[in-house]
Every structure is written in C-alpha cells, then in structure tokens.
C-alpha cells in the first residue's frame with residue numbers, strides 16, 4: 384500500500400453557487416450554461432483536461448497534431464472548450480482538474496465536497512462548499528467473465544478506445560473486438576483506422592431487434608446514419624461482423640493466441656458444437672457501460688433499473704434527482720451517448736438557473752426537453768437490444784474468476800448461494816469477498832448479481848462510502864471539527 388507523500392493541503396475554496404462533478408460532455412455543457420446565466424460555478428474532474436470519455440484528448444507530451452482524427456464532432460467540442468476557457472478567464476468557472484471527489488455530504492444548507500489530488504490521492508486534498516450540486520460522473524465499462532478473460536492480451540473494448548485516444552497506442556496488431564452494444568462498432572473502426580487488423584467484430588445480440596420500435600428509430604435519424612457510417616467503414620477495413628455470437632474461451636499460455644467464438648441462442652446460451660477458433664493476439668471485449676453512481680447513491684439519490692439491466696439515477700424532466708438540491712446529467716441517468724449527454728447537461732443547468740434565479744423555462748428549454756425524450760427513448764431501446772441474456776452465465780466454468788481483485792470464482796459464488804443460502808449480492812460479498820477489492824465491485828458487480836440470481840437489485844452495489852482510494856491522513860483531517 385503506497386504511503387502518502389505529502390500532507391494534504393486542505394485548502395478550503397470559497398463557497399460556490401454550483402459544483403459540477405465531471406467535466407465530460409454533460410458536465411462541461413452544464414458548467415458553461417450555468418455560467419452563461421450568471422452563476423458562480425466550480426467544475427471538478429479527476430482528469431487533467433475537460434472532455435470526459437468521448438472527447439478524451441491525447442496526452443499533451445505526445446505532441447498529437449490532429450486529435451480530431453480520432454473523434455467525430457471534434458469542432459463541437461472545441462467550441463465547448465472555448466466557452467469553458469472564456470468563463471475560466473473571466474473567473475465565472477473555476478475548473479479544478481485532477482480533483483477526484485471521494486465523498487459529498489450535507490452540511491446545513493450546503494453540500495460539502497471532499498476531493499483528493501494526484502495518484503492515489505497522495506498530492507493533496509481540498510474541501511468545497513456548494514449551494515447546489517450537479518453530478519455528471521459518466522460511466523465505466525461492463526465486463527462478463529468467461530474462461531481465459533484474465534489472460535494478458537484481453538483488454539476492455541472501451542478501454543482500448545481510451546488507450547488509443549489518450550496514449551495513441553494500439554493494444555495489439557490482430558485484435559478481435561467482442562461483446563455487445565453499439566460502442567463496439569466505433570471501437571473496431573478506430574482500431575482498424577489506426578492500423579490494427581481486426582478479423583472480426585463479435586456481437587452477442589443482433590441489430591434486427593431495433594426494428595421492434597420503428598417510431599423510436601424514425602425519431603433518431605442521426606443514430607441510423609452513424610450505424611450506416613460504421614457499417615461502411617467496417618466493410619472497407621474487411622472486419623467480419625458476426626452477430627448472435629460470443630467469445631466463450633481465450634487460448635494461449637502467457638498471452639492471447641486465439642479465441643473461440645460460439646453461436647448463441649436468443650438467451651445468449653452457447654449452442655453446442657458451434658465453436659470455431661479465430662487467431663489473434665488481442666481481444667478487446669466489453670458488454671456495454673454502467674453508470675458511475677457512487678457519489679449520488681451515497682447522497683441517497685434513488686435509482687431505477689434501466690433497460691440494459693444496470694442501475695441508473697431516477698430523474699425528472701428537469702434532471703433533478705430525488706434529493707432536493709442535486710441534479711444529474713449524462714450517463715448517470717442511463718447510458719445514451721454523447722449527444723444525449725450534451726443535451727442533458729444544458730437542460731440540467733437551465734433547471735439549476737431557474738432554481739437559483741427564478742423565472743421560467745424558455746422555448747430553448749422546451750426544445751431540449753423534446754430532444755431529450757427522443758434520445759432517452761432510443762437509449763432504452765438500445766439498452767433492451769443489447770442487455771445480456773440470462774444464458775451468458777453458461778459461458779463461465781466453476782474455476783472462472785469473476786472478482787479479479789479478490790480472486791473469487793463462479794464456483795465460490797454458486798456455493799455461497801446454493802449451499803450457504805446467500806439470497807442477495809451483499810451476503811455473497813460477505814461470504815466470498817467478491818467486490819471487496821481495489822475496484823470495489825465496479826468490474827464484477829453486475830456479474831455477481833446475475834450469478835447470484837439477484838439481477839433485480841439495483842443501486843445497492845454502488846453504495847461506496849469512498850468513491851476512490853483516500854489516504855488515512857485525509858480521512859483523519861476530514862473527521863476533525865472545523866475550527867481545529
């Protein structure tokens with residue numbers, strides 16, 4: 384365990400009217416809209432630059448001259464970043480980069496945010512009081528375990544994309560992209576454009592299921608065009624699109640040498656005798672994204688079960704959570720993509736402005752609300768189409784590791800449920816330690832719930848008192864009375 388290298392600074396910035404946590408598309412759009420309306424805003428993000436996951440820029444030291452080549456809509460982001468810069472220069476937004484918020488608590492009429500800086504929170508700490516709070520903490524990738532998924536050379540699909548965008552590196556030369564969800568197409572296209580050979584994109588669902596909701600599709604022409612663009616790009620790079628199939632085993636001793644791809648039934652159960660091998664040196668795999676809810680759940684914000692089976696914040700039309708004084712935007716309200724995140728960020732800030740300054744919504748607010756409804760409907764459809772089928776648990780063997788941090792296997796989880804009587808994921812955790820490690824169940828939480836047969840539980844797994852590792856010295860200081 385690393386020892387803190389510096390005493391926390393414990394600098395206490397002034398009180399602000401609005402704290403926005405997360406400078407991704409949603410949080411940045413919210414911060415600039417609120418500042419346009421005259422609010423004093425503090426924008427905090429663990430990252431060193433604004434943009435979040437979608438607009439993840441190459442690290443400055445790499446000297447990338449054309450970052451836009453890795454993105455769509457880069458001009459839109461440049462315009463947003465320019466607005467942020469103007470507000471920063473004018474002092475209307477204080478942008479605290481490299482600040483990981485580890486907890487938020489209610490103190491009288493304010494929210495008190497606790498943040499740490501530097502790797503593992505070792506460089507310093509700060510506390511901030513805010514009258515209102517907007518949570519735009521985005522999402523992380525969902526993984527389902529299968530034999531061989533811990534072998535070197537298996538990487539997250541979204542992780543591979545992030546690695547390429549920020550580090551300008553490929554995780555391998557011959558990369559199979561697998562899992563479920565539209566993000567896989569973007570990942571396969573990016574990797575192929577950057578020079579990797581992508582022999583196959585393996586999608587566990589099929590795309591025909593989108594046809595079940597023609598009205599929702601018709602209202603999302605942008606998403607259809609994006610799908611068509613990706614289809615053309617995949618064909619150009621000779622990426623084979625294999626639907627209703629999954630990688631059910633990874634081969635290799637020290638690192639990936641190939642994968643077995645099996646056909647699935649409609650519940651994602653592998654069909655016997657259908658497995659075939661594809662040679663590759665890397666597998667980029669992911670089964671969608673999961674909202675990052677620790678801070679909001681810690682404050683008592685209610686969650687709902689989204690169509691993709693993940694917990695998402697329950698929000699009203701104004702993007703208010705169920706806790707007065709707390710708003711949320713973007714992926715925290717359910718996975719929906721960058722356009723929805725930008726729309727919700729602006730809409731949430733407009734609602735904050737009405738709360739702070741009075742007045743009523745404008746025609747622009749009404750238009751944003753309509754756009755949000757359309758995009759949320761598409762997001763729910765997308766979630767339902769790509770939601771892992773119950774048969775995925777047949778991919779795992781008794782000795783497949785599910786919780787990598789604590790090395791807990793499928794067999795141990797099944798024993799906890801079948802023989803020791805665990806009826807919920809918390810009891811499974813107490814009996815097996817699944818979810819008690821470094822990532823605090825972010826990677827294994829969904830899989831453990833499903834293996835334990837408690838898929839309907841939502842939100843509980845996201846209740847983490849600390850949203851990131853915090854040095855004991857910082858915790859001790861936070862526990863002291865204010866005047867000591």
Ligand SMILES: Cc1cc2nc3c(=O)[nH]c(=O)nc-3n(C[C@H](O)[C@H](O)[C@H](O)COP(=O)(O)OP(=O)(O)OC[C@H]3O[C@@H](n4cnc5c(N)ncnc54)[C@H](O)[C@@H]3O)c2cc1C
Pocket residue numbers: 404405406407408409410427428429430434435436437438482483484485519520521522523524541542544545566569672675678712713714715719720721722724850
């Ligand atoms: C690894 C990854 C890669 C992705 N790549 C793509 C892609 O290539 N194309 C695509 O269409 N979609 C991609 N997505 C989906 C993408 O995240 C969304 O479409 C969009 O970025 C959502 O915007 P957002 O503002 O809601 O969240 P995000 O963009 O995720 O921004 C959330 C921000 O909150 C910050 N944050 C989180 N918790 C804290 C905390 N406690 N304290 C301080 N800061 C915090 C994060 O550092 C981050 O900057 C990716 C998602 C992930 C997880």
